[in-house]
Amino acid sequence: MENADQIAQAVEAVVRLLLQQESASGEKMDLDLDSGTSDEQAAQEARIKSAREYCLRILGSRMAPAVVADDIHISDLIKKKLMRVDSTSTKAVRFSHLYTKLSACTVLNKKWSVLYFLLALSDQTSADSLDHRTNNQPLSFLGLQTLDTKRTRERTRTEQSDTTMAAHSRHGSLHIPPQSSRAAPYTNLLNEQARNPQQQEVAEAVLLRDLIFIFQGINGKSIKFGTESGSCVIDSSLNVSKSTRSLVNRLTELGWLYKKISQYVDSTLKEGNAGLVGQSFCSALHHELVEYFRLIAVLEAHIAKDADTDGSSGLSLKRLLVWTQDSLQRLRLMSVLVECCRDLQGGALVSMVHDYTQHGDPLIQQFISHMLERVSAPFYVMLQQWIYKGELEDPRTEFFIAVDPEVEEEDMWQRKYFIREEMLPAFIGKPLAKKILSIGKSINFLRHKCDDSEWFLENHGVGKTLKYGDIAELEGSIDAAYVGTSQRLLFMLKTKFKLMDHLTAIKRYILLGQGDFIQHLMESLGTNLSQPANILFRHNLTGTLETAIRSSNAQYDDPDILRRLDVRLLEISPGDSGWDVFSLDYHVDSPINTIFTPVAMHQYLKMFNFLWRLKRVEYALSSAWRRQTTSARAIRPILELVPELHQCRIVCGEMIHFVYQLQYYILFEVLECSWDELLKSIESKTTDLDSLIEAHSKYLGDVTSKGLLAVSHDVNMMPRLLELLATILDYKVAQDNLYNYAMAEIERRERLAQTADRRTRHGQWGLTDQDETLDRIPDEQFEELVPGLLRTLNEYSMQFKRELSDLLITLSADGDSDLRFLSFRLDFNEFYLGSLKGATAPNPQTRTPTSSRS
Known part of the structure; x- marks a missing residue:
């Protein structure tokens, strides 16, 4: 605020001095406000205020010094003028040789001043006109009229020091010239036009000077910005031709575009809500405007030169239109970018700017690419930090990884980091973005979970810098980082954390691949698991598990693997037995749990429960077969049950065939084939942890879908299969009841035979009327107990065949070839499909106990 007050006071002093000099040369008016009348004071105050506002407007502009001391530029101007005078270019070539010699001369220090002086002299037509124009003061248009005496030089220096003030801008300082300098023609033209507005057309010098202000977003005296549309309008009181007005309207587009861009930059930076990429975009726009400011400085220099030479030959509206075409095109592009990127930030902003590189004009491509290099600098810094350090420095959520x-x-691997597609640049496709995401996740995984910081510091991203440019080079850098980090991560998982050992252990124990261990476990737990589930204790089951391990080849496995194997009891429901709630469990920890997620372990548990139930059915059928074999000779004397017992052996054989074929399909066709595909994928197709997780998920999906007969999405066959297994267990229980009765009957007959022998030895009748049932089942049992046992067996047998037939029909009609092949293995001779109706209908040849006693 103090500097602003000092500037205002200095401007007011300069204005008073200039007006005092003007009054001294004319009416000798005294500027002492205290000695005049009130009207004169008011007029002077208004004049001072108007001049002060004009000076402050100039100070606030971005105009550079009027004349730029450039030797090459002035030599080019001279050569162009010589070529216009002489079409043979002889004079221009001669001047080039002379200029070369002048440049090599070390005696002269102010070569530009000499060339500028000669060029100014060449613009004069004759000495007479020169003397007439300067009132007998030669070269006054150059400001050299004070070179005659030392006293004049001192006076000029004093006046200039009193009337000069530095106004700071972006490109240097601006100086207000004295009354006799270049601003006078512009003021005189305006005053003359104001006195005679309808008599002559506005001079081009006035319009050119106002256009310089318009180019900087500042209102001129005759050309101003409109209040509503933002377009520029010419003062209606001025006489401007239609063609000139058209030229001015075309030229004012430059100022309108500049003002739009400048307002966007100022408002964005002032609000402070722009991210790093948004600030970089504003910086790129400002950098491009610097070139625009240089053009304005050059134009100001030409206008000042024309003012010194009374505008005899120099800048015109048409030339100005030609000279500003390049800048106009740049500002138009920047205006389009500002309009499109107004509400964008981060990667979305970079992507929008990148879309404009797909232009047919190579100049526009080059301009956008050069600008995009600045805009995308913060984005590439974030990208570099992510792929080489695994750090996500994104305070304004501008990066496409969140x-x-x-x-x-x-x-961390599955859910912590993800891709935000709205921030994904167009030049980074989704496959490349997934690689970038995988690189950062791998670095964090190695650093935090694998404790592998040494390799990271020594081998990754040393001296690498990314920037916008060649997309192929960017992809090459990303691919190199992706391969390095992924291979290191997979190596650590396979070696230090024994990934393959864990996969093998789960296959052997959870998926029942270790046959001798499962057999010992089944035999050890069979008695306990037949009890109700609510009386089971986990520590007893754990002891049995350790016994099964020591009794099988599992004892030779890695102790770390065996330590992870444990017993788990599922949720108990009323009526559940130990078979329903028992389960094996395998504990995993970090970082292996990234692959063996809770969801994956739940699928393994689901598969184990089905395989364990199938193994239980196999164990039950094996027990039933042993009993049939060992008791066949003993129960042969019971002639009434011989056909039924034979039928039991047939049905039991069918059930064993079904269970064995189903086990073969699951253990070999599903588990082993899927395991072989998993090993091949890990060895040849796995490139990173994502692909490893995908291969394991596919393996687990194949195992559960095919193993649980859930390949078909139309029919859920698992409930049918579980009901079929339950029917087999019920049939086994019914068969045991029949064999228990048969064994009890044999024991009864043996006791009766022993009693008859004892009576015979004592001289009595061995058999009495009450003992007539020595060779047959008693009538009351044959009529009441035996029919119920045989009826239950027959019902379960019929139910098994009916359910198996329905399952075979469903499997044979399924779209999966493996399930169709399973149906063929279960019914290779089409026995079930051919006898389906016969199995469901009553059999007239079924012999009843009463008919056998007739």
Whole structure:
């Protein structure tokens, strides 16, 4: 504020001095406000105020010094003028040789002043006109009229020091010239036009001077910005031809575009809500405007030169239109970018600017590419930090990779980092973006979970810098970082954390691949698991598990693997037995739990429960077969049950065939084939942790879908299969009841035979009327107990065949070839499909106990 007051006071002093000099040369008016009348004081105050506002407007502009001391530029002007005079270019060539000699001369220090002096002299037509124009003061148009005496030089220096003030701008300082300098023609033209507005057309010098202000977003005296549309309008009181007005309207577009761009930059930086990329975009716009400011400085120099030479030959509106075409095109492009990127930030802004590089004009491509290099600088810094350090420095969420701070470290790989597609630049495709995401995640995984900071510091991203340019080079850098980090991560998982050992252990124990261990476990737990689930204790089951491990080849496995194997009891429901709630569990920790997620372990558990149930059915059928074999000779004397017992052996054989074929399909066709595909994928197709997780997910999906007969999406066959297995267990229980009765009957007959022998030895009748049932089932049992046992067996047998037939029909009609092949293995001779109706209908040849006793 203090500097602004000092500038205002200095401007007012300069204005008073200039008006005092003007009055001294004319009416000798005294500027002492105290000695005049009130009207004169008011007039002087108004004049001073108007002049002061004009001076402050000039000070606030971005005009550079009027004349730029450039030797090359002035020599080019001379050569162009010589070529216009002489079409043979002889004089221009001669001047080039002379200028070369002048440049080599070390005696002269102010070569530009000499050339400028000669060029100014060449613009004069004759000495007479020169003397007439300067009132017998030669070269007054150059400001050299004070070179005659030392006293004049001192007076001029004093006047200039009193009337000069530095106004700071972006490109240097501006000086207000004295009354006799270049501003006088412009003021005289305006005053003359104001006195006679309808008698003559506005001079081009007036319009040119106002256009310089318009180019900087400042209102001129005759040309001003409109209040509503923002377009520029010419003072209606001035006489301007239609053609000139058209030229002015075309030229004012430059100022309108500049004002639009400048307002966007100022408002964006003032509000402070722009991110790093938005600030970089504003910086790039400002950098391009610097070239525009240089053009304005050159134009100001030409206008000042024309003012010194009374505008005899120099800048015109048509020439100004030609000279500003390049800048106009640049400002138009920047205006389009400002309009499109107004509400964008980050990667979306970079992507929008990049879209304009797909232009057919190579100049526009070069301009946008050069600008995009500045705009994308913060984006590439964030990209470099991510792929070489794994750090996400994005305070304004401008990067296309985001982090969820609420996700725990256990889910870091799957859920913590993700891609925001709205911030993904157009020159980075989705496959490349996934690689970039994988690089950063791999670095963080190695650093925080694998404790591999040494390799990271020694081998990754040393001396690498990324910037906008060659997309192929960018992709090459990303691919190199992707391959390096991914290979290191996979190496650490396979070696230090024994990934393959864990996969093998889960296959052997959870998926029942270790046959001897499962057999020992089944035999050890069979008695306990047949009890109700609510009386089971986990520590007893754990002891049994350790016994099964020591009794099988599992004892030779890695102790770390065996330590992770444990017993788990599922949620108990009323009526559940130990078979329904028992399960094996395998514990995993970081970083392996990234692959063996809770969801994956739940799928393994689901598969184990089905395989364990299938193994239980196999164990039950094996027990039933052993009993049939061992008791066949003993129960042969019971002639009434011989056909039924034979039928039991047939049905039991069918069930064993079904279970064995289903086990073969699951254990070999599903598990082993899927395992082989998993190993091939890990060895040849796995390139990063994402692909490893995908391969494991595919393996687990194939195992669960094919193993649980859930390949078909139309029909859910698992409930049918579970009902079929339950029917087999129920049939086994019914068969055990029949065999228990048969064994009880054999024991009864043996006791009766022993009693008859004892009576015979004592001289009595061995058999009495009450003992007539020595060779047959008693009538009351044959009529009441035996029919119920046989009826239950027959019902379960029929139910098994009916359910198996329905399952075969569904499998044979399924679209999956493996399931169709399973149906063929289960019914290779089409016995079930051919006898479906016969199995469901009553069999007239079924012998009842009463008919056998007739």
